[in-house]
Amino acid sequence: MKAVILNSYEKRAVDVRTAEIQNQCTILCNQLSNSSYLDGITSEVIKSELVQLSNIYNGRVMVIANDFRIAEDTYDMDKGKTIVSEDVIQCFQGKGTSNYDAKNKYIEVTSPILDGNTEDVTGVMLVSVSTDTIVDSLAVLDGKASIVGITIGVVILVLASLAGVVMVKPFQRITRSISAVTEGYDDNYLHENAYTETQLISDAFNKMLGRMRVLDDSRNEFVSNVSHELKTPLTSMKVLADSLLSQEDVPAELYKEFMGDLSEEIERENKIINDLLSLVKMDKTANTLNIKSENMNTLVEKILKRLRPIAATRNIEVVFESFRPVTAEVDEMKLSLAISNLVENAIKYNKDDGWIHVSLNADHKYCYIEVADSGIGIPEESAEHIFERFYRVDKSHSREIGGTGLGLAIARSAVLMHRGAIKVYSQLGEGTTFTIRIPLTYVS
Known part of the structure; x- marks a missing residue:
């Protein structure tokens, strides 16, 4: 934003300054044409206006005759010398030019001086104007923009911190609920619908919690069933053994019958244990x-x-x-x-x-x-x-x-x-x- 604003201001200021100089050049060119200044007729009024233009815009004004000779120079440095440049040549062809040198910070404008009767180009006015005032204004704007940028950054950080504190509260509640699982299941499921994300997390957590409860119930039931299944044959064997011990002079046939029953119960116990070992082995070797x-x-x-x-x-x-x-x-x-x-x-x-x-x-x-x-x-x-x-x-x-x-x-x-x-x-x-x-x- 800062770069866009500064570039826009610089372009606008240069365009305005260029337009002002072009207008002044047009007015002075008309006066030069009407006063036959290029024909050697000296006019203190026009000369003072050229100097005034140079002073107002802190620049340099040169009047160039049709033989590319510098007829007037407000700096009194190159008067009488010859100047040949692309802009001057183009201006002699009837088209004024304007250029902005951003590196050296100056604007150069050329304006044709037309003959009042034939409309032929009899000379060129070349104006070079410094843009130091624009540069100074840009520096001031740059400083202010930096202050505004820093202020906005601080405000955003403060607002972001406050917003972060508010926004993470639902996640903190979710964290506490998940932590509660390590201490024991909560009676209530998680219902955190502050945002779409928290709702999705809540749904996933509730599914996981439900699955864990099912697994816990299944584990308890399994342990209960294992205990019951292993205890039943043992109980039968104890009853058979107690029956034998409580009787005196038991016939060999009865001993044989009871031993057969004990063998069947032992075989049943052995089958249960083998099946359990098969399940455990499968669980351990699943991968x-x-x-x-x-x-x-x-x-x-x-x-x-x-x-x-x-x-x-x-x-x-x-x-x-x-x-x-x-x-x-x-x-x-x-x-x-x-x-x-x-x-x-x-x-x-x-x-x-x-x-x-x-x-x-x-x-x-x-x-x-x-x-x-x-x-x-x-x-x-x-x-x-x-x-x-x-x-x-x-x-x-x-x-x-x-x-x-x-x-x-x-x-x-x-x-x-x-x-x-x-x-x-x-x-x-x-x-x-x-x-x-x-x-x-x-x-x-």
């Missing part, structure tokens, strides 16, 4: 999958070959249908565990003389594995909870067949680690279908 290119057809056939004898004990037919050869980048151990759990569940919760249908297919991007059975099915209200740890649709029936409630949680974790998805479709009493979708190419 260290042993990804290799695997033949999915061979992988599924191996799993079914191992599980068919178990299905045969209940006369359950296991059918594998492969639509095409499929090769995918997977962790064989973890994905095998997921598929095995789905097929084992299909066997456990199936009907005698039922069937299990396993299919493998793929497109240009994904591999699809489907496990369908003719089992007892899943109630609609339970379908969204079956992947939760220790969740059972029918707890009594699950305990009878040895379920721990961790199989589907393990399967889901393994599929998600492969950036895949698992879905369930079921009708109570008619069977269940699980669908796994896994990318053919693993992207970390």
Whole structure:
């Protein structure tokens, strides 16, 4: 702003000064033409006017004859000498000129002297005027502009500081709310709508807080379920042991029966612990999958070959249908565990003389594995909870067949680690279908 104002003032002042000099030159040129001054007729009046013009504008006035000889010089330095310059030549052609030398700070104006009868150019008036007064005015303006600039800067800094104090208050409140999370969850969510930014931060914070509460509740529920599941077999073993200790002369057959029951409870405890270790291992190695290119057809056939004898004990037919050869980048151990759990569940919760249908297919991007059975099915209200740890649709029936409630949680974790998805479709009493979708190419 300062530079623009000073440049504008300088240009305006030079234009005004140039216009004034041109007007004075025009008047004096007319007088010179009428008085035949260039013909050698001396006029003290005109000479004094030339000197006066020189004094008023602190400059130099020269009158040049048509032979480029200096006829008059208010400085009395070059009178009688010859001057040839581009501006003088151009003026002799009938066109006056004006130039501003910003470096040397002067204005130079040429004006033609015309013959009163023929309108021919008989001479040139050359006026050089100093612009020291304009320079002085610019210096004064520059000083004032600097003072104004400093004042404005100080005012802006003060206003910016005050505005900053006011504007950061919502963020300070947000900071206090976030700090409160380290001491315990607050009952109220964050509602800071002072600005768009604070509203976005509040929304993100509330989502995070909600997620943390869900995770905390899930952790508490998980710990409670683990404690319950591990305690149940121990309680059964203690009851069996106490029953034996309270009886005298117990027959060997009864000892054998009780020991068999104890062995079953120990096996159940061992299965729960193994499933828990599988989940923990998956959580810890989520970022260290042993990804290799695997033949999915061979992988599924191996799993079914191992599980068919178990299905045969209940006369359950296991059918594998492969639509095409499929090769995918997977962790064989973890994905095998997921598929095995789905097929084992299909066997456990199936009907005698039922069937299990396993299919493998793929497109240009994904591999699809489907496990369908003719089992007892899943109630609609339970379908969204079956992947939760220790969740059972029918707890009594699950305990009878040895379920721990961790199989589907393990399967889901393994599929998600492969950036895949698992879905369930079921009708109570008619069977269940699980669908796994896994990318053919693993992207970390």
